[in-house]
Amino acid sequence: xxxxxxxxxxxxxxxxxxxxxxxxxxxxxxxxxxxxxxxxxxxxxxxxxxxxxxxxxxxxxxxxxxxxxxxxxxxxxxxxxxxxxxxxxxxxxxxxxxxxxxxxxxxxxxxxxxxxxxxxxxxxxxxxxxxxxxxxxxxxxxxxxxxxxxxxxxxxxxxxxxxxxxxxxxxxxxxxxxxxxxxxxxxxxxxxxxxxxxxxxxxxxxxxxxxxxxxxxxxxxxxxxxxxxxxxxxxxxxxxxxxxxxxxxxxxxxxxxxxxxxxxxxxxxxxxxxxxxxxxxxxxxxxxxxxxxxxxxxxxxxxxxxxxxxxxxxxxxxxxxxxxxxxxxxxxxxxxxxxxxxxxxxxxxxxxxxxxxxxxxxxxxxxxxxxxxxxxxxxxxxxxxxxxxxxxxxxxxxxxxxxxxxxxxxxxxxxxxxxxxxxxxxxxxxxxxxxxxxxxxxxxxxxxxxxxxxxxxxxxxxxxxxxxxxxxxxxxxxxxxxxxxxxxxxxxxxxxxxxxxxxxxx
Amino acid sequence: xxxxxxxxxxxxxxxxxxxxxxxxxxxxxxxxxxxxxxxxxxxxxxxxxxxxxxxxxxxxxxxxxxxxxxxxxxxxxxxxxxxxxxxxxxxxxxxxxxxxxxxxxxxxxxxxxxxxxxxxxxxxxxxxxxxxxxxxxxxxxxxxxxxxxxxxxxxxxxxxxxxxxxxxxxxxxxxxxxxxxxxxxxxxxxxxxxxxxxxxxxxxxxxxxxxxxxxxxxxxxxxxxxxxxxxxxxxxxxxxxxxxxxxxxxxxxxxxxxxxxxxxxxxxxxxxxxxxxxxxxxxxxxxxxxxxxxxxxxxxxxxxxxxxxxxxxxxxxxxxxxxxxxxxxxxxxxxxxxxxxxxxxxxxxxxxxxxxxxxxxxxxxxxxxxxxx
Numbered sequence: 001x002x003x004x005x006x007x008x009x010x011x012x013x014x015x016x017x018x019x020x021x022x023x024x025x026x027x028x029x030x031x032x033x034x035x036x037x038x039x040x041x042x043x044x045x046x047x048x049x050x051x052x053x054x055x056x057x058x059x060x061x062x063x064x065x066x067x068x069x070x071x072x073x074x075x076x077x078x079x080x081x082x083x084x085x086x087x088x089x090x091x092x093x094x095x096x097x098x099x100x101x102x103x104x105x106x107x108x109x110x111x112x113x114x115x116x117x118x119x120x121x122x123x124x125x126x127x128x129x130x131x132x133x134x135x136x137x138x139x140x141x142x143x144x145x146x147x148x149x150x151x152x153x154x155x156x157x158x159x160x161x162x163x164x165x166x167x168x169x170x171x172x173x174x175x176x177x178x179x180x181x182x183x184x185x186x187x188x189x190x191x192x193x194x195x196x197x198x199x200x201x202x203x204x205x206x207x208x209x210x211x212x213x214x215x216x217x218x219x220x221x222x223x224x225x226x227x228x229x230x231x232x233x234x235x236x237x238x239x240x241x242x243x244x245x246x247x248x249x250x251x252x253x254x255x256x257x258x259x260x261x262x263x264x265x266x267x268x269x270x271x272x273x274x275x276x277x278x279x280x281x282x283x284x285x286x287x288x289x290x291x292x293x294x295x296x297x298x299x300x301x302x303x304x305x306x307x308x309x310x311x312x313x314x315x316x317x318x319x320x321x322x323x324x325x326x327x328x329x330x331x332x333x334x335x336x337x338x339x340x341x342x343x344x345x346x347x348x349x350x351x352x353x354x355x356x357x358x359x360x361x362x363x364x365x366x367x368x369x370x371x372x373x374x375x376x377x378x379x380x381x382x383x384x385x386x387x388x389x390x391x392x393x394x395x396x397x398x399x400x401x402x403x404x405x406x407x408x409x410x411x412x413x414x415x416x417x418x419x420x421x422x423x424x425x426x427x428x429x430x431x432x433x434x435x436x437x438x439x440x441x442x443x444x445x446x447x448x449x450x451x452x453x454x455x456x457x458x459x460x461x462x463x464x465x466x467x468x469x470x471x472x473x474x475x476x477x478x479x480x481x482x483x484x485x486x487x488x489x490x491x492x493x494x495x496x497x498x499x500x501x502x503x504x505x506x
Numbered sequence: 507x508x509x510x511x512x513x514x515x516x517x518x519x520x521x522x523x524x525x526x527x528x529x530x531x532x533x534x535x536x537x538x539x540x541x542x543x544x545x546x547x548x549x550x551x552x553x554x555x556x557x558x559x560x561x562x563x564x565x566x567x568x569x570x571x572x573x574x575x576x577x578x579x580x581x582x583x584x585x586x587x588x589x590x591x592x593x594x595x596x597x598x599x600x601x602x603x604x605x606x607x608x609x610x611x612x613x614x615x616x617x618x619x620x621x622x623x624x625x626x627x628x629x630x631x632x633x634x635x636x637x638x639x640x641x642x643x644x645x646x647x648x649x650x651x652x653x654x655x656x657x658x659x660x661x662x663x664x665x666x667x668x669x670x671x672x673x674x675x676x677x678x679x680x681x682x683x684x685x686x687x688x689x690x691x692x693x694x695x696x697x698x699x700x701x702x703x704x705x706x707x708x709x710x711x712x713x714x715x716x717x718x719x720x721x722x723x724x725x726x727x728x729x730x731x732x733x734x735x736x737x738x739x740x741x742x743x744x745x746x747x748x749x750x751x752x753x754x755x756x757x758x759x760x761x762x763x764x765x766x767x768x769x770x771x772x773x774x775x776x777x778x779x780x781x782x783x784x785x786x787x788x789x790x791x792x793x794x795x796x797x798x799x800x801x802x803x804x805x806x807x808x809x810x811x812x813x814x815x816x817x818x819x820x821x822x823x824x825x826x827x828x829x830x831x832x833x834x835x836x837x838x839x840x841x842x843x844x845x846x847x848x849x850x851x852x853x854x855x856x857x858x859x860x861x862x863x864x865x866x867x868x869x870x871x872x873x874x875x876x877x878x879x
Contacts, residue, residue: 022520049820056822056838063568088838118550127553 008198012191013184020183021176028172035168039161043136044129047154050089051127051140054152057085058095058142070144071097078103085152092155098123098148113137115153122151134158197225204232213240270435277319277451281312322452325383326435326459338377340491343413344369344406346381351404354389362398365389368405372413375491380460385417387453388484392419397479412466412487418473423480429470433458464488564825565836569874574612575859576872577632579850583615585857586632586641587872594626609643609656614874623656623663631679631845634658637686640703642666650675653691655703666691666701673697677719679845684723692718692730711740720755724762724783731756735770737785750785755798759828760806764788768797778811780828791826792833799843802828803853810847810856812840823847823858825877836875844870 058081062073074081078095082104086093095104100119115137121128122139125148129138135157142150197219204218214236219229288305295301351365358365392402400420407414424432431437435455461468466488473481539554574589590605597604609629610621622641623629630651632643639658644651653666653676666689667674673695681691687702690710696718698711710723715732722729728740729749737753740746754776755768764780771777776797779790794813801810807828815821823837840860848857856875861868 052835053820053822053838056835059565060568060837060839063565064570084839117545121550121552128550130548130550132548 007195009188009191009195012194013188016187016191017180017184020180020187024172024176024179028169028176032165032169032172035165039165043156043161047129047136047138047156048127048140050085050091050154051138051152053088054081054085054093054140055143057081057088058149058152059144062145067145070146070149073144074103074142074150079105082106089154094153094155095142096122096151096153098150100151103150113155115139119151119153122153123148131158134162194225201225201229201232204229204236208232208236208239211243213237273435273451274319274323278316281316284312285309319452322456326452326456337379338375340373341376341378341381343372343374343381343415343488345371346378347385347404347406347415350382350385350389354386354393357390358393358402361393361396363393363396363400363402365402365404368403370407372406372408373491374413374464374488376464376488380464384457384460384486385415387457388417391453392417392421392482392484395419395421395482397421400479400481408490409487411490411492413490415486415488416483418481418483420473420475420479420481422478423472423475423482424470432470461486461488564834564878566876566878568837568876569614571612571872571874573870574610574872575844575861575870576612576848576857576874577609577845577859578634578848579857580611580634580638582850582852582855584611584613585872585874586610586634587612587859588630588632589619589870591621591624593621593624609641622658623661631681633681633683633689635683635686635689635703639686642681642683642689642691644676644678646678649678650694651678652676653681653689653701655689655701655705657703664705666705667693667699667707680719680721682722690721690723690728692721698728698730711746713738713746722756722758724758727783729756729758729765737767739785755800757800757802758783759802760804763806764828766800766802766809768800774816778809778826789828789831791831792824794820799845799847799858801847801849803849804851805853808849808853810836810849812843812847812858814842823856823875825856836877837873840873 061077061081061084062070065073065077068076074095074097078097082093082095083106085095086106093104093106094102096119097103100116100123113135115130118128118130118137118139122141125141127138127140129136131137135155138154138156139151140154141148142152144150200218204214207214214233217226217230217233219226285308288309291301292305347369348367351367355365389402389404396402396419402420403416403418405414405416405418428437433454435452437451437454458468466486468487469485471483471485473483475481541552541554543550543552571587574587576585576587578586580586586609588607588609591608592605594606594608597606606626607628607630608621608624609632610619612619627645628647628651629643630646632641634641641656641658642653643656644653652670652674654663655666656663673693675694676691677694681689683689684700688700690698690700692698692713694716696713696715697709698713698718698721699707700710700723701707710728711730713730713732717733718730720729720731726742728746729737730740730746731737731753735752735754736748737750737756738746739749750767750769752770753767754770755766757766758764759766762783764782765785766778767781767785768776768778771793774795775793776795777790778792778794778797778800780788782788791809792811792813794815796814797811798814799810799812802808803810809826809828810823811826812823813821821838821840822835823840824833824835826833836856837858840858842860844859844861849855850857854877856877857872858875859870859872862871863869
């Protein structure tokens, strides 16, 4: 069975029409019935009263006259009594004796109505009436001195009553039609309005289905439908925000996946680099070992091998240490122990410590240090500065200088380490902080660079919430030099609970 | 399936409505002792056990007395009445002979009559003192006259007031005995007098109300109806106050404990009801277009009155039980009463005076209605 689609308007209209028709019909049926019953009730009451009056009249006349047999009395006075009672009651009256013969008749021809069956009941002393469409004949016993003496009959025309009923019926019909039409009109207007509101809700739901979320509640007003609209709007808003949150989550996940992939790539590269970097000194060591096996008695070779193997081993060890440190940095950042430090003091100490190595390379270290207290892990700072100083020495030219400066500037401690070396070409400046990147492999091998120092430095500076920049030294073209500038926030600028410690130290 | 369900709902709703309708239509059906028979297109309804109230008639017999107007009971067998005294000289007025109307007593047993005071004057509105020793009546012209007191023993009459100016005129049926010695009556000038059998008068009130009527003395209370149908009550020496409005008649009960009041309750409707002495309604007895002639039975248990009704059949003489309020019609077709109904001393008979149309004008008729006890 296919379900036909029945419009809401049609359903409402039809329901209303049925309801109206039914209630009008019921109401009119009830009222008409009530009227009919009331009419009958009043009629019975009136006729009963009339029959009482007839009885009184007959008895009064009987008592005023001679005492004679009541049947004879009726035959003598029947006509007079009938006229008199007819006058009193205003109704056609017939009086019968106990044989059922009419003895008096007023305003009615006896042949008009056949009452043969009904009169039998009245002769038995009971009130009986017969009703046809347009008249009622009411027969009541007449009491004499010794029991019933006859019967009085009232003829009552029902024409007026029926006309009245028909008028009421017509009125109800007209009123019913009027109510039906008016009701339908009002109902249609109402149901149209209702349906329009429901359609708006339906449309709003459709929009949500198409993922076009609502900008406002679809229905104004304060009824149940607008409540529904409000709920729909709320649902739509929730749905929209949930979907937005989900998309954000997705985006983050995609980002994380990208990062992970990059990391994986980096790691592979890192491992590849390590293996490669380890291979070079190992190959060198292995070569010297092979040579020593062949020429174990050559003292010059032994000395050279000893020197080279020591150098390579030291380089390997340094590399291993730095790799370990680098990876431990990732794992154990929280293990840093921060404290207030005067950078200038640390730099002065380190500069003097590195002074020996600098003079071995024919370099001089110049310092220009103003006190600047920062909040940092001492070990990390030492790592940073040693690496940078080491680089400045290693990649310098003999007779050059290493300039170390430190100053407070705009809430930061600005530390500069400048060399007068060959410099770093601009295209390599970005990559120089990647592990194992060196500008010149030969040069770095010659100077024992591992390619890990700057990667370490950058990570450490980042962990201290500082930043590091790399610029040209501004020297001549063949030796432009390099300047590393590090900005670390001064301790006074940091909103840290360690302020009291700061007071202690200063 | 859903469609199926909906149809089911519709059918259910319709059934419920129909049921409701039927129940409402049938709910009011009275379980009456009636039998309905259909025959030859006619419907015959037989009311079992219901007969016109005429069956328990309370009228035993009716005696009709032509030519005279009964006014009071002398005793159980004799009435006081008036009729033209044919033994006097007739006056010719507008071509008709007219004899003076004299008071007389009439025996109900043998019909013998005795004129009390044969005179060329119209005697009217005779009221016997409770001990039947004195008679208060008026010599009237038109419908007013001067009051006289007749000694029933000596048959000597004397005016109740010494002065006889138009101010002392009394309306025909005003006045009543409030004990065996005294009558109370209003004059046309609005004065209320109490006069004893010796002719000693006392002015009870000066009201200046020219429409004064229906004066009753109940203990030290004086009731009367004045202009505008207002019922006044004057208690002791206090000034009279209006007790009720729209009052037509007030009739105190013989035990002086209650009032029968006829008031206009609506346009064209009078209501007879019983009230206490302050006019507070106790029991409504009858309604009609006009209610008049109201009289208490001497034991105060019943009231007789005449009702004129728009519905002609409902007009007539009624007797009401003052305790239960049960009203019984005792006679129909008494068009008008000439004076208030009079209960016999035993309370078994009721006297009603009226007039009927005859070939040569109106004729006085008095009915003596004997009620079944």
